[in-house]
Every structure is written in structure tokens, then in C-alpha cells.
Amino acid sequence: xxxxxxxxxxxxxDVHTHxxxxxxxxxxxxxxxxxxxxxxxxxxxxxHVMVSGAVYRTVSHxxxxxxxxxxxxxxxxxxRQVLSPMPELLSYWMAPxxxxxxxxxxxxVIASMVADHPAHFMGLGAVPLQxxxxxxxxxxxxxxxxxxxxxxxxxxxxGTVIGDPRFLPFFEAAADWGAAVFVHPLRPxxxxxxxxxxxxxxxxxFPGETGLAAASMxxxxxxxxLPNLRIAYSHGGGSLSALLPRLQHAWQSLPNVRDxxxxxxxxxxxxxxxxxxxxxxxxxxxxxxVFGNSQIMVGTDYPFSIMDNDPVGRLRSLALSDDxxxxxxxxxxxxxxxxx
Amino acid sequence: xxxxxxxxxxxxxDVHTHxxxxxxxxxxxxxxxxxxxxxxxxxxxxxHVMVSGAVYRTVSHxxxxxxxxxxxxxxxxxxRQVLSPMPELLSYWMAPxxxxxxxxxxxxVIASMVADHPAHFMGLGAVPLQxxxxxxxxxxxxxxxxxxxxxxxxxxxxGTVIGDPRFLPFFEAAADWGAAVFVHPLRPxxxxxxxxxxxxxxxxxFPGETGLAAASMxxxxxxxxLPNLRIAYSHGGGSLSALLPRLQHAWQSLPNVRDxxxxxxxxxxxxxxxxxxxxxxxxxxxxxxVFGNSQIMVGTDYPFSIMDNDPVGRLRSLALSDDxxxxxxxxxxxxxxxxx
Numbered sequence: 001x002x003x004x005x006x007x008x009x010x011x012x013x014d015v016h017t018h019x020x021x022x023x024x025x026x027x028x029x030x031x032x033x034x035x036x037x038x039x040x041x042x043x044x045x046x047x048h049v050m051v052s053g054a055v056y057r058t059v060s061h062x063x064x065x066x067x068x069x070x071x072x073x074x075x076x077x078x079x080r081q082v083l084s085p086m087p088e089l090l091s092y093w094m095a096p097x098x099x100x101x102x103x104x105x106x107x108x109v110i111a112s113m114v115a116d117h118p119a120h121f122m123g124l125g126a127v128p129l130q131x132x133x134x135x136x137x138x139x140x141x142x143x144x145x146x147x148x149x150x151x152x153x154x155x156x157x158x159g160t161v162i163g164d165p166r167f168l169p170f171f172e173a174a175a176d177w178g179a180a181v182f183v184h185p186l187r188p189x190x191x192x193x194x195x196x197x198x199x200x201x202x203x204x205x206f207p208g209e210t211g212l213a214a215a216s217m218x219x220x221x222x223x224x225x226l227p228n229l230r231i232a233y234s235h236g237g238g239s240l241s242a243l244l245p246r247l248q249h250a251w252q253s254l255p256n257v258r259d260x261x262x263x264x265x266x267x268x269x270x271x272x273x274x275x276x277x278x279x280x281x282x283x284x285x286x287x288x289x290v291f292g293n294s295q296i297m298v299g300t301d302y303p304f305s306i307m308d309n310d311p312v313g314r315l316r317s318l319a320l321s322d323d324x325x326x327x328x329x330x331x332x333x334x335x336x337x338x339x340x
Numbered sequence: 341x342x343x344x345x346x347x348x349x350x351x352x353x354d355v356h357t358h359x360x361x362x363x364x365x366x367x368x369x370x371x372x373x374x375x376x377x378x379x380x381x382x383x384x385x386x387x388h389v390m391v392s393g394a395v396y397r398t399v400s401h402x403x404x405x406x407x408x409x410x411x412x413x414x415x416x417x418x419x420r421q422v423l424s425p426m427p428e429l430l431s432y433w434m435a436p437x438x439x440x441x442x443x444x445x446x447x448x449v450i451a452s453m454v455a456d457h458p459a460h461f462m463g464l465g466a467v468p469l470q471x472x473x474x475x476x477x478x479x480x481x482x483x484x485x486x487x488x489x490x491x492x493x494x495x496x497x498x499g500t501v502i503g504d505p506r507f508l509p510f511f512e513a514a515a516d517w518g519a520a521v522f523v524h525p526l527r528p529x530x531x532x533x534x535x536x537x538x539x540x541x542x543x544x545x546f547p548g549e550t551g552l553a554a555a556s557m558x559x560x561x562x563x564x565x566l567p568n569l570r571i572a573y574s575h576g577g578g579s580l581s582a583l584l585p586r587l588q589h590a591w592q593s594l595p596n597v598r599d600x601x602x603x604x605x606x607x608x609x610x611x612x613x614x615x616x617x618x619x620x621x622x623x624x625x626x627x628x629x630v631f632g633n634s635q636i637m638v639g640t641d642y643p644f645s646i647m648d649n650d651p652v653g654r655l656r657s658l659a660l661s662d663d664x665x666x667x668x669x670x671x672x673x674x675x676x677x678x679x680x
Contacts (some may be wrong), residue, residue: 161533189530193501193552195560196600203590203597204555207583208548212533215544220535235586239579242623243547246575249619250543250646257543260536279589283582286626306590 011079013333014311015182016234016275016299018086020049020063021109029098036098037089049086056088062303066113070120072302077312079330081302082337083110084124084152087186092130092157099128103138111146122337123148124182129157132166136173143177149337150180150230155213156187163216171222175229180337184234185209202306210238215247218268219261230336232273234299236283241290244269273336275299276328277308281317293324297333351419353673354651355522356574356615356639358426360389360403361449369438376438377429389426396428402643406453410460412642417652419670421642422677423450424464424492427526432470432497439468443478451486462677463488464522469497472506476513483517489677490520490570495553496527503556511562515569520677524574525549542646550578555587558608559601570676572613574639576623581630584609613676615639616668617648621657633664637673 027036037056040048045061062068063086073081091102107125114123125142127135142148151174155162162183174181188209194200214233217223223231233240247265250257261268270292276284277299287296298315301307308314315325333339367376377396380388385401402408403426413421425446431439447465454463465482467475482488491514495502502523514521528549534540554573557563563571573580587605590597601608610632616624617639627636638655641647648654655665673679 163535195503216535242579242582245620245623280585283585
């Protein structure tokens with residue numbers, strides 16, 4: 001594969017940034033009590049995302065305001081943001097037709113932001129994976145009508161992990177159509193193992209969820225069946241870097257584990273992409289060691305409160321060669337996104 | 341603290357080895373359908389551990405035969421094994437009085453193995469943590485009557501993680517009485533996220549369970565309240581090394597996370613001990629980087645099929661200084677076990 005690193009002069013690509021629309025359309029479905037979101041005014045430049053009568057999260061205008069985003073990007077020396085929905089909006093728990101309607105709305109909002117500022121934004125859409133056929137249809141619309149780069153999905157859909165065979169037709173379509181797939185944790189396992197503030201869901205349960213989701217793509221065989229699938233994981237793949245050596249040992253020493261996996265796990269993991277959102281230089285070095293120079297990209301979680309505020313400084317702190325830094329800045333993201 | 345590394349000439353200490361008794365007493369409780377284990381003959385030198393009428397696991401005579409263990413130790417240049425029950429025997433799901441009876445039996449079996457070969461074995465007992473008062477009573481017996489070094493516990497007790505405040509009185513007793521506590525995964529979270537052979541429970545769900553259990557001791561405050569508690573985690577702490585940088589960032593950037601934790605997470609983690617059972621030199625180096633030279637010990641999972649067969653070779657592969665190797669071989673284990 002040709003490296004795009006040397007061709008890249010458009011600056012750093014941030015693959016992990018979220019969008020919340022400024023408003024939501026009225027619910028037009030037929031289900032009583034559908035958890036359809038709405039917006040309520042909050043403090044200046046903020047709105048409350050309301051779900052089922054309660055504030056789900058209070059978000060700032062950077063979630064929808066392209067000018068505000070561009071000002072922040074200029075200040076932080078970000079060349080391009082990959083936009084994806086705030087994961088809670090993926091709506092897998094709604095009736096499929098409601099979920100599809102929400103995904104379509106999100107995709108149109110994000111595609112419109114990209115169309116207005118194509119040099120600064122690329123878009124990842126949403127698909128209603130609670131119904132695989134509808135999800136494939138929405139992927140078709142996102143890729144072929146709205147011109148999106150791919151889709152964001154969660155690590156599980158109502159408790160079923162993405163490596164489950166039921167999702168294989170969706171990943172086949174994503175591979176066939178060249179969609180970049182970004183996996184973000186949502187409604188994670190392990191919630192009953194947390195003791196402390198509510199934020200620990202994101203802090204501690206999210207990484208484990210992502211690690212198990214990524215592992216399931218290896219152990220379930222999806223990755224081996226789809227060599228062209230371009231799939232990336234948020235938060236450095238979560239716990240995967242810690243799980244992988246044990247999975248590799250089991251593959252080498254336990255025949256029934258080996259028989260289940262045509263590609264050895266350590267190599268399979270190096271076919272996938274990961275953002276560098278782990279907040280620590282040593283930990284990014286560890287990601288590079290486990291997954292390879294060629295698979296790590298910049299991600300910040302902009303504009304949420306847990307975001308990494310200085311991605312350029314973070315890269316500088318790694319003290320890597322210019323070539324590798326260029327891979328992390330944009331070269332790897334360009335391969336994942338299939339940017340010329 | 342005085343380092344014991346220079347005083348150590350008894351050879352390598354393996355802190356993670358399991359025992360299954362050669363037989364179990366008949367069930368004498370009053371609960372119909374209690375899942376009390378029994379043994380059934382299997383192939384030569386093996387027995388089936390039967391639970392509720394089915395084979396739970398087929399185990400070899402190394403599980404109970406001190407001579408067989410000592411021969412293996414001599415061949416592998418292991419000086420001393422720390423014996424702990426096969427985790428499934430911890431019996432947290434039995435009625436408390438049944439669980440207490442099983443723990444007492446395990447403790448007497450293990451204490452007897454140690455009494456017969458005190459230079460080669462040390463013992464960790466079991467306590468019925470489904471009833472904290474009974475667990476404290478059994479800890480008292482294990483420490484003060486049976487002379488054990490401490491106890492093995494699971495990362496959760498019937499779904500409640502060990503950092504939950506209900507277990508604080510138990511950990512207070514463990515700290516007061518100088519018991520070494522060894523945390524092993526059992527009935528882990530995340531089982532519904534696995535796709536593949538049954539062994540993935542141990543391979544992929546175990547590390548996440550241990551990571552969340554260790555994190556709960558930090559986020560729930562137990563560790564901060566008990567500076568003298570000596571607690572160790574199996575499998576290199578599982579996913580904790582991957583969770584910790586994110587927890588540290590959250591502690592630094594989110595006030596409600598910081599307010600909940602009097603000690604910063606990165607420092608709190610370096611108060612705890614971890615075995616090196618991660619099957620890979622780079623990953624052991626990562627454990628040292630995250631947790632410190634002084635907190636990593638040798639563990640092998642002897643005599644189960646996933647065990648690390650050559651712990652001496654594993655240490656040699658690390659290419660560390662003699663002083664650090666000596667810490668990992670035995671010095672850190674001696675501190676954890678409070679061996680003079």
C-alpha cells in the first residue's frame with residue numbers, strides 16, 4: 001500500500017470528534033414513550049439534550065457550530081476533524097424505524113456540515129444496527145447519496161457485541177463500499193463493577209467494552225473474512241492492548257482457541273486502526289508497540305469535557321521520528337479514510 | 341521499607357498456583373441442590389471435579405500431590421509456591437454456612453500441605469465473602485490457628501465488586517492481621533461480549549474483571565483508608581494497566597472524579613502488587629512501567645493448561661538488571677507475604 005504520509009500537507013487529522021445537532025425534529029413515529037431526544041435551552045452557548053424527560057447531557061455550541069469548531073481547530077493546529085454523532089444518539093434501543101429516522105437526520109446534519117466546509121471536515125454517519133437490513137440501507141444512503149466517509153457504530157447493539165455473526169452482512173457491505181468504520185463504546189458491560197462517581201462509566205467501563213468489542217472481531221472471525229474492512233477503535237482500543245498478549249498465548253497453547261481463529265490474534269489486531277486517546281505518552285508508545293506505527297491516529301473526543309486538549313503537544317511529547325509522527329498526524333488516518 | 345532482595349537465597353517464589361483437594365467431604369448441610377463439589381475418577385492421575393451432576397473441570401494430580409508439585413518445581417527451578425484454591429471452589433454462591441464449611445475444608449487441606457513442606461509452600465486460604473462476618477471469622481482461623489499467609493478472594497462476590505463499601509470490614513481485618521490478599525477473577529462481567537470458544541471466559545473476560553476489581557479498590561476508597569493492606573492481583577492486574585492512564589486523566593481533569601479519590605490513581609495503583617502472568621516480555625515491561633519494579637511478582641497459574649511453563653526463562657527474557665530480577669524473583673513476593 002502506498003503511504004500517503006509524504007503527500008500530506010493539510011495538517012493533523014482528528015478522527016475522534018463528536019457532533020450533536022442544534023435541534024431535533026419532532027417525533028413523527030408511532031411508539032408511545034419513544035426515547036426521542038429534544039433540546040432545551042441551557043446557559044449561554046449551551047443546550048440540554050433531553051431524553052425521556054430528563055437531561056441526558058448539557059452540550060456546548062461547539063457540538064453543532066462549524067465556525068466555533070474551526071476557531072478551535074485553528075487555535076489547536078488541527079487541519080481536519082472527522083465528525084461522528086455523540087454515541088448516545090445512535091438510538092439502537094428505539095424501534096428500528098425510529099432508529100432509522102434518527103440516523104437519517106444525523107447523517108443529513110453531518111453531511112451538511114461537511115458540504116459547507118469540505119476542507120475542514122469529513123463525516124461518519126449512523127446506522128440503525130438493531131435491524132441489519134435497515135442498517136445496510138442507511139449505509140448505502142450515507143456512502144452513495146450523502147458522500148460520507150463511513151459510519152460510527154457502538155461496540156455492542158443492545159448487548160450483542162459487534163463480532164456476533166448477525167452483523168457480518170453489515171460489515172460485508174462496509175468492506176464492499178469502502179466505508180471507514182469507527183467503533184465507540186456505548187452502554188458498556190461492567191457497569192455493576194463500578195464504585196464511585198457516574199463519570200466512571202466513561203472512564204473505566206468504556207475501555208473494557210471497546211477491548212471486548214475489538215477482540216470479538218478477531219475471535220468471531222469477521223476480520224479474517226473481510227480483509228478489506230477498514231475498522232478503527234476509539235480510546236486506543238480500550239483494554240485490547242492488555243487483553244491481546246493473553247489471547248495470543250491462548251491461541252498458541254490451547255488447541256480449541258487456535259482452531260477458532262485462522263489469523264493469529266497479534267497479527268489480526270495489527271490490521272485494525274486505533275486512535276491515540278489515552279492521555280499519556282508512555283501509553284501511546286505501548287499502543288505503537290502492540291498495534292504498529294501504521295495503525296495509530298490522533299483522536300481527541302472534542303468537544304466533550306474529557307477531551308485531550310493539546311493533540312499537537314501530545315504528539316510532540318512522544319519524541320518519535322518525523323516519519324512516524326507524520327503517520328500519526330495524518331498518514332494513517334488517510335489510509336483508514338481512503339483519502340487520496 | 342527494608343528490601344529483602346539481598347537476603348533472598350531460597351529461589352524463585354511463584355505466587356499464583358492452585359490447589360484442588362484430592363477429595364471432598366460429603367455434603368452435611370441442609371440445602372437441597374447445594375452445588376457442593378465431589379470427585380469422580382478420570383484418566384490416570386486425573387479426577388473430574390463434579391458440580392451439580394456435571395464435570396466442572398478435569399484436573400491432574402499436581403493439584404493435590406505435594407511430591408508431584410515438588411518434582412515440577414525442581415525441574416523449573418521454583419523455590420516456593422504460594423498455594424491458593426482453584427477459584428471456583430470459593431463457593432460464594434452457596435448458603436453462607438455451606439460456603440464457610442467449604443472454605444474451612446480448603447484451608448485445612450492447604451495448611452496441611454504447607455505444614456508438611458514448609459520450605460516449599462506457603463498457603464492462601466478461602467473465606468465466605470457472601471457473609472462478611474463469617475469471612476472475618478474464617479480469616480481469623482486461617483491466620484491465627486492455621487498459620488496461613490493470607491487469602492485468595494475473587495474480584496466480585498455474586499456480582500458485587502470488592503471495592504464496594506460492604507467489604508471494608510473484611511479488608512480492615514486483613515490489614516490489621518497482616519494477611520496477604522490475592523485477587524483472582526471468577527464469574528466475570530462481560531461474558532455476553534464473547535464470541536468464540538468457552539475458554540474465552542478465562543482468556544478475555546478474566547482480565548477485564550480483574551482490572552475493574554483493582555480499579556474499584558482505588559475509586560471506592562478502600563485502598564486510601566487502609567495504607568497497610570497488602571493486596572495483589574493475578575494476571576498482571578488484567579486490564580488495569582490500560583485503564584489507569586484514563587482514570588488518571590479523569591482525576592486530573594474532572595472535579596467530581598478528583599473529589600472522590602484522595603490519592604491520585606497512578607500512585608494508588610503503585611501501592612498494590614501484581615503477578616507477571618501476561619506471557620510476554622514487552623507486556624511485563626509495561627507492568628513495570630505502570631506499577632513499578634517493586635510491585636511485580638512471578639505467577640504461573642500452575643498446574644492448569646494456560647500456565648506459563650518456564651517462569652525462569654520468562655524472567656531472563658526481560659533483560660533487566662540483577663537487582664530488578666531479584667525483586668521480581670522473590671523480593672517483592674517476600675514483601676507482599678511479609679516473609680522475613
